[in-house]
Amino acid sequence: MIELYIIVDPCYLNSWLQIDAILWIEELAFVLPSTCNANYYDFPCAPFVDDGCRNTIEHLCLGGCAFHPTAGFGYLRRLHLFCVCITVDELGCLISKSSALEHLTLKYCNMITYLKIPSLLQHLNYLMVSECTKLQLIECKAPNLSTFYFNGGQVKLLFGDLVQVKSMGMYCFDRCNTIYNARANLPSIVPNIETLSISSVSEVINTPIVPVKFLHLKYLSISLEAEHGAFSPVYDYFSLVYFLDACPVLETFHLAVSQTRMKHDSVFGDPSHLRKRREYCHENIKTVKISGFCSTKSTVELTCHILENATSLQCLTLDTIDDVDDIGKHVHETGECNPIGRHMIKEAREALLAIERYIMKKGPSTVKLNVLEPCRRCHAFAA
Template identity: 55%
Template sequence: MGLADLIIAMKKRRQQIQAGSNKPPNPTPGIPIPSGSKRARSSSEQDDYSQGTKTMRFSGPDLPEDIWCHIHALLPLPDAARAACVSREFLHSWRCRPNLTFSQETLGVNLTYCERTLRTGEEKLALKFTKIVDEIMKKHTGIGVKTFKLQYCGSRIYTSRLKSWFKIAVNPGLEELVLSLPVVVYDPKYYNFPCSLLFNGSGKSISYLNLKGCAFHPVAGLGCLRKLHLSRVHITGDELWCLLSNSLVLKELNLSQCNKITRLKIPCLLNQFNHLTVFGCKTLELIENKAPNLCTIHIDTTLLRLLSGDSLQVKNLEMLWPLEYNLVYYARAELPRIMPNLETLIISSAGEVLNTPIVRAKFLHLKLLEICLSVAEGAFSPAYDYLSLAFFLDACPVLETFELSVYQTRMKHDSVSGDYSLLRKMPERHHVSIKNVKIDGFCSAKSMIELTCHILDSATSLENLTLDTIYGADYEHVDRLAVHEIGGCSSPIGKRMIRDAHKAVLAIEKYIVGKVPSNVQLNIKKPCSQCHSVK
């Protein structure tokens, strides 16, 4: 039984007791009422009591009002509305509910598949959603709202009521504001976010602002703003600069598909700013960072080459852009100079035509290196030598974890064959810090076998080596058949790669198993005999 159902049941029980007896109910069943309580009153005293200025009411245990408000605030929105119908305490806290989250899920507004395919169905959904939110907001006092989230995932929404809702929700105590509108209202002629409500003092306590699918034209800053997320928002670089330069405690900026920005300037006054994410901003030409403590960057890799200013303190870099080529080459050649203090580096490349170069500069602090080589359709370039990645490892003297993922729909590299003596060997190195190595999408390519053998020869502190012959498994169980039996094994993989996965297993058994030291845990994730059969 949920809390709302419990409150309703208690309310009904109170009514039954009051209807069948003049005795006031025991507010906490099972707990005896001490002498001198209402149960010990004489009949005359009871009459005096019933005619007094206070009326006995019961809606649950005798708790302070702030406790009831806290309990009510923890309820999901539908349960909170139900509880407000049967409890005066909850009715009061409903009108002052601090956390308002409106979505199709929280409001229970959905359509059948057939209804969703019709434009009239989407209009009905939008109208129903708008009416429910409007009714709730009209009854809310606006007092005490700390979180306001409006997340609508339909294809359209009626925007005529949005400003009236914001007038109620945006108050000097608001801390989180999230607005996510359908792509249809992405154009500013449909909806301009009412910035005047934020910058007249009502938004002074906002620490997290997340806007999607609207136009946003700030004219000042927000003194408490710590996180700013903008997705598909019409905002210019100058407008964003105005907001950033006057939001001095900002820590995190996330921009996605904000195509009105050509220059992103991060001012030097942002001493606490440490996290930047930029994806899909097609018109962006320059990122100028002057914030002294920026340490984490998630970015389109083409934009990294446009980054200027202070990047010496960057410790975590994630470059994910599946259409960019030779990112591993670029990272090895340029990043030690641009970001010498990196500790975590994640690279996703659509292709490497150039082998990893030998460069004198090193990553002296890098502890985690993840490289993903992903081809949406076809084979990863057979010109690329996986063994050249050993030059990257050589440049990381304190590296502890190395993960390599290779996704392709067919394999064109030369498969390993012949005796072990025919495998190439790199100059002897000693990687004294590497403890964990994982290769996802392990194939029978000769150069990949050579890379793995090189790691076994040089990583003197290696503890775990995982070789997964099927790319993209999202579980840790080694036995795929065991996972298959509980319905979680199958991965989207074609027949060509299934055949190569079986060849990779044979190569592991022939060339690698015998080289694994006794103190190293070898995990071989083989193809599933049910899902990945070669028949």
């Protein structure tokens, strides 16, 4: 593939866009190369101003430019802004005057510090905000918002009482105890949530015991991604039991731990007195998968707890490696192995021994136990 970069005078771009406006287009994607400064070109709003007859754009995607709207787009249903210079007030003006909006995506819009979604956006059902580095607060009152994804630093969420979010993803890349905050705060923010995916790079506070519950949550995915090789040994994996306790109708639980070395205490260091907690029975959990399963004592305790208390459990999968590559594909499905360091290959062998010694005998005959080990061809280990 040949990539060709041409320097074009902004006046020519304006002329082309003027023609597009005259043609009454419904979809417009305008993305400048990443090598361009986002302030290099101001996307012209005048040709597309909403005068009741001329503006027919339903899907608008802008990238790598500046955007300074002073009016709305009456027919706009999908808006995607990528590396766009737009102020809080300008974005607020655009959103508040685009009442047909259904789908909003903001990525790398680093001038935004505050995002306000008014209740008049009755049709908005999807919101994604990703790596807007200066964003501090998201306030949403759109009553029919059902899907919300966030990727970035710590932000404050204010959702109106009528917001009906069913699916949510929180992927935080700074040290903000995402799991702790999700357990402590999300049940009151999104009480109707059914699907929740959380990713954290650092947890130094264990999952708390909080009275309020996720009454409708059926699918829970928690990803722990080590920021500096090993996930913090301060965090107790067994405390995730308190998250499961808060999900009375939970059916599927997936825990993924991604690290290049392990600092937690091994179950072989002190195998006596494995903790148990029988105060709560997980009656609806049917499927559990733990990726990156290690021989840590707290992980073994968590797994044994699930086997002994998930009365409807049908399938438990323990994967001794983190089996998802950089683009989200499962290596066991594609047959393409990720490179794994010597320490984690050795740990995977320890994990297999821990499964055999402490977990296999716990599982009832009704539970299908799948144990996935490192590839013998790609992940061979010489002691």
